[in-house]
Amino acid sequence: MKYYDKLIFELSRPGRKGYELPADNYGHDSMAELPADLLRKEDLNLPEVTELDVVRHYTNLSNKNFGVDTGFYPLGSCTMKYNPKINEEVAAMPGFASLHPLQNPDTVQGALELYYNLQHALSSLSGLAEFTLNPYAGAHGELTGLMVMRRYHESRGDSKRTKVIVPDSAHGTNPASAMVAGLEVVEVKSRPNGSIDIEDLKPLLDDTIAGIMMTNPNTLGMFETEILDIAKLVHEAGGLLYYDGANFNPLLGRVRPGDMGFDIMHINLHKTFSTPHGGGGPGSGPVGVAEHLREFLPNPRVRKTDDGRFYVDFGKESLGSVSTFFGNFGVMMRAYAYILSLGKEGIRNVGPMATLNANYIKENLKDDYLLPIEGVCKHEFVFDGLKDKSTGVTTLNVAKRLLDYGFHAPTIYFPLLFHESMMIEPTETESIETLDEFIDVLHKVAKEARENPEAVKDAPLTTAVRHLDETGAAKKPILTYKALQAEA
Amino acid sequence: MSHKFIPHTEADIRRMLDKIGVESIDDLYRDVPAEVIFRGEYDIPSAMTEIELRRHFEELAAKNKNLTVFAGGGAYDHYSPSVVAHLLQRSEFYTAYTPYQPEISQGTLQYIFEYQSMISELTGMEATNASMYDGATATAEAMFMMVASTKKRNRVVLSETLSEAVINVVRTYAHYHGINLTVVPAKEGVSDQEAILKEMEAGDVAGVIVSCPNRYGIIEDFTGFADKIHALKGFLTINADPSALAVLRTPAEWGADIAVGDGQTLGMPLQFGGPYLGYISCSKTMLRKMPGRVVGATKDIDGKRGFVLTLQAREQHIRREKATSNICSNQSLMALYATIYLALMGKQGMKEVNRLSCDGAHYLCNALVATGKFQPAFPGKPFLKEFTLRTDLDMAKVNEKLLEKGFMGPLVLGDGLVEFAVTEKRTREEIDKLVEIISKEA
Secondary structure: OOOOOOOHHHHOOOOOOOOOOOOOOOOOOOHHHOOHHHEOOOOOOOOOOOHHHHHHHHHHHHOOEOOOOOOOOOEOOOOOOOOOHHHHHHHOOHHHHOOOOOOOHHHEHHHHHHHHHHHHHHHHHHOOOEEEOOOOOHHHHHHHHHHHHHHHHHHOOOOOOOEEEEEOOOOOHHHHHHHHOOOEEEEEOEOOOOOEOHHHHHHHOOOOEEEEEEOOOOOOOOOOOOHHHHHHHHHHOOOEEEEEHHHOHHHOOOEOHHHHOOOEEEOOHHHHOOOOOOOOOOOOOOEEEOHHHHHHOOEOEEEEOOOOOEEEEOOOOOOOEOOOOOOOHHHHHHHHHHHHHHHHHHHHHHHHHHHHHHHHHHHHHOOOEOOOOOOOOOOOEEEEOEOOHHHOOOHHHHHHHHHHOOOOOOEEOOOOOOOOEEEEOOOOOOOHHHHHHHHHHHHHHHHHHHHOHHHHHOOOOOOOOOOEOHHHHHHOOOOOHHHHHHHO | OOEOOEOOOHHHHHHHHHHHOOOOHHHHHOOOOHHHEOOOOOOOOOOOOHHHHHHHHHHHHHOEOOOEEOOOOOOOOOOOOHHHHHHHOOHHHHOOOOOOOHHHEHHHHHHHHHHHHHHHHHHOOOEEOOOEOOHHHHHHHHHHHHHHOOOOOOEEEEEOOOOHHHHHHHHHHHHHHOOEEEEEOOEOOEOOHHHHHHHHOOOOEEEEEEEEOOOOOEOOOOOOHHHHHHHOOOEEEEEEOOOHHHOEOOHHHHOOOEEEEEHHHOOOOOHHHOOOOEEEEEOHHHHHHOOOOOEEEEEEOOOOEEEEEOOHHHOHHHHHHHOOOOOOOOOHHHHHHHHHHHHHHHHHHHHHHHHHHHHHHHHHHHHHHHOOOEEEOOOOOOEOOEEEEEEOOOHHHHHHHHHHOOEEOOEEEEOOEEEEEOOOOOOHHHHHHHHHHHHHHO
């Protein structure tokens, strides 16, 4: 395909247009009567283009993107599973798309029922008493969950609890969310396999600890086998357990965070429940809590009367609001469709097949790639780069070479526990044929690294653009078309 | 076992287990304590086929009512060209992850660059990030930015004329983060600038947040306000409707340091409250305090133009608890929505949208006042598409009647105040009908 490199602004020609609006038949130009001081003086440089210009431009841009529909996306901790098409169809149904969020509840009973049913389904799948679906993303869910934690201690007049324990292997959002929620982060060290060292944890548990944030399996894909002991210790010390649901996929259908002793969790609907990542959102980060924390969930909430009517409730003990309305409702519609498509029987296979896929890749590649932790993993695992370190080929090189072979790269240089981390998560929607192809290519890259390391270091060779100057971009930020023009 | 989303046959599973060297799927979970393996039944329905699923959603949809909307309050029934929704269905866009591998994500990176450029045009500001969750959370992030940009100032002053939803979210964020918040009551429907400046004299105020148009729909006049705030070493954030900024004086023209708002007005479906997007723009000096993703232009080793995520040293995956925010993604696909919408509408289209909405709103306002049952709540105050009236009518009852006829009437603000909104989608005939129904009830 021809290389396409235009910005929409560069297609602009004065006098062209891409819209049609009705004629103004109000018979009076009210805007002309607004005080001139309140009006914009500066010219508005938006493109002037036709409808076809726009269609071709963005279609051409889409061709420069890689998505799950393009190929395999083994991105660790991101759960890039297939995004079912029926979800898109139902989410666009006019019976939902044109609902105003402040409509009388009697006129949005279907929307409220969907919200309620999804809350309920997530509760059942996770073993927690109630969910809010209002948070917009995983990180937003973390923040909301930590606010629940703080609100709980606050409600008990326990103002000393200002710290939260976060493992050094945690996702970067955990400490950042804690900071935003006004909590001080206390790091607990991981053992070499990424699991929490109980002996290191014990001395940290005093009456200043609000709780602990954990993901299980941890970021190395290993299950925290001592989770029940950890839960007991944290609870005895008066703290709460927060579950980072980024790694929930391997447990879906097998293990419920609520049953492991977690009090609060968030779920990424865009990971575990198949809603599209959208190039970085919109996602959705529902937060579930145990029975004793229900009243602290954010407003507004959706509840049901005994006679089956749904209503919007604003609780007095709530932590407050974290969203303008009900969150990313369109995303919830997709997740709900996904749950119904799998049903209570089908959903039991999600975690197990995701786990099977990950272990299969791991066992097939550990001859060429350095596996720091032996044993059965869950949905993902980490290689510490190539086994043969003598070639000088890095994880970054391998990742870029994969792009040439039509695969997305794994998550690289995370977790920080290893220098050359390559985190691979296949998800359950990939077939053994796709996994075999991926395994073959990674073996081939390892061979290339041995035989012709410089070629691997030059990768990618076949992509629309190659090594981009990121240092230059950060040193002198060009963030708008206007700045780009000034540069030219 | 067989399901269209899960490809594993019994033979596949056997082969894979053999390779792994375990007997059964259960063996993959042997490290999990037996007592936490879930052996119960999930309280969700059995699997639905596509036919059943469609029917189920149709049944749910039938319990909703599509209305002719005459209310706003942060979500407006604007028109969106057919092309936008079509292009958003390109799965190369919607099934992509955050553009961490720029070589195969130029589509996403380039539209974000275009989005940043267009929002910067609307706000007049030099920098815009890749988008935020919504207008309310973007406003809370602006509060963090202002506090982080000052030394030892930990209070932010909010005008009560911001929408209630925005104030509630900002209040929540401030409370838990430990920022002191002062909400200054409105004066005749607009920000009490004098009272705000007086609050600032204490010396602990990092910044001020106001809005335009405000919660009553009024276009506020901030002449000289930014200079006075800057003289007291504080920052000014303006929460503004980006659609309206095509015609209204921009936050940059008012001298603001940060502009934020909700992008829903850029043609986004109401969708019962989301997804929309929040935007955040700022002056160059505050750039490094800005949260979230930012895309910059650069070149590749062959000299080709390309785009990358930049200034990542501010972000959570590098800085962890020292990051400017915990935001890691954006509302990327909605940023694409806004970009395509603005590309189609162009500067002329955006002016026409505002003109039609403004003329329609004034036509409705005049017609309602002419019934004798309504008076302007804030006489003489200029508005664009949303306005507030005072009435003695039992508006709950009137709204019930309107509902029966398929209309969503005004928001009832309390104290006899009601707020209407009119967009370019409303017709003169619909407005006449609305007024007729209200007059009959009166």
